[in-house]
Amino acid sequence: MTEQKNIERLAELIKKSKSTVFFGGAGVSTESGVKDYRSEDGLYNTVREYGVPPETILSRSFFERNPETFYDFYRKYFIVEKVKPNAAHTALAELEKRGLMSAVITQNIDGLHQLAGSKNVLELHGTIFKYHCSRCQTEYGIDFLERTEGVPRCEKCGGIVKPDVVLYEEPLDGDIMSRAVREISNAELLIIGGTSLAVYPAAGLLMYFTGKNIVLINKGETPYDGRADLVFRESIGGVLGEAARLAIL
Numbered sequence: 001m002t003e004q005k006n007i008e009r010l011a012e013l014i015k016k017s018k019s020t021v022f023f024g025g026a027g028v029s030t031e032s033g034v035k036d037y038r039s040e041d042g043l044y045n046t047v048r049e050y051g052v053p054p055e056t057i058l059s060r061s062f063f064e065r066n067p068e069t070f071y072d073f074y075r076k077y078f079i080v081e082k083v084k085p086n087a088a089h090t091a092l093a094e095l096e097k098r099g100l101m102s103a104v105i106t107q108n109i110d111g112l113h114q115l116a117g118s119k120n121v122l123e124l125h126g127t128i129f130k131y132h133c134s135r136c137q138t139e140y141g142i143d144f145l146e147r148t149e150g151v152p153r154c155e156k157c158g159g160i161v162k163p164d165v166v167l168y169e170e171p172l173d174g175d176i177m178s179r180a181v182r183e184i185s186n187a188e189l190l191i192i193g194g195t196s197l198a199v200y201p202a203a204g205l206l207m208y209f210t211g212k213n214i215v216l217i218n219k220g221e222t223p224y225d226g227r228a229d230l231v232f233r234e235s236i237g238g239v240l241g242e243a244a245r246l247a248i249l
């Protein structure tokens with residue numbers, strides 16, 4: 001089948017499905033210019049100036065030991081200005097508005113789905129938009145980070161303020177995980193985009209899917225290609241944008 005035929009099929013699946021969930025990874029944001037982690041051009045293969053791998057910097061113990069270096073890295077690579085939602089984010093928000101998308105489950109922390117207008121977004125790895133004091137738990141927004149330099153300190157108690165981003169060695173948020181499980185269990189159609197599904201918790205979550213159809217949009221192969229009804233190797237923005245347009249017609 002040609003790509004256009006497959007996109008038409010995807011649009012049909014979206015229209016027929018009583019509950020559709022999108023599960024996305026870093027590849028959804030790369031089309032917005034956000035660096036991913038594991039690809040050749042990703043953070044893990046290109047950031048070397050700290051003398052330790054970014055995976056180490058992004059761990060809880062490193063954050064506690066060396067918050068200065070953590071925040072230097074974090075501010076430089078995660079607080080990227082002028083990043084805008086792309087066609088994939090916009091398509092998902094539009095589908096939700098029309099009642100054709102139940103939930104977006106994302107491994108990304110950039111908040112681009114919400115910026116595009118999606119409401120039911122489950123951020124498995126947290127968000128760069130929220131912060132809290134590691135001592136007194138006072139909450140802050142990203143504006144607080146932008147007003148401060150280096151390691152942000154709590155205005156009330158002077159404690160170190162930590163991003164609500166899940167670091168290595170930290171557990172995922174139990175409430176968000178159970179909501180993600182519920183959404184996936186109830187879904188009839190699961191669209192997976194921009195993730196190799198190799199990393200926890202992606203693969204584990206997919207085990208809860210008992211619906212009808214799986215659609216994969218990813219540049220590289222995934223362990224789930226064989227189980228998918230449709231596999232796209234093209235741009236996520238291109239595929240979702242066109243499929244959403246056809247589904248909404």
Ligand SMILES: [Zn+2]
Pocket residue numbers: 133134135136137138154155156157158159
């Ligand atoms: Zn505090």
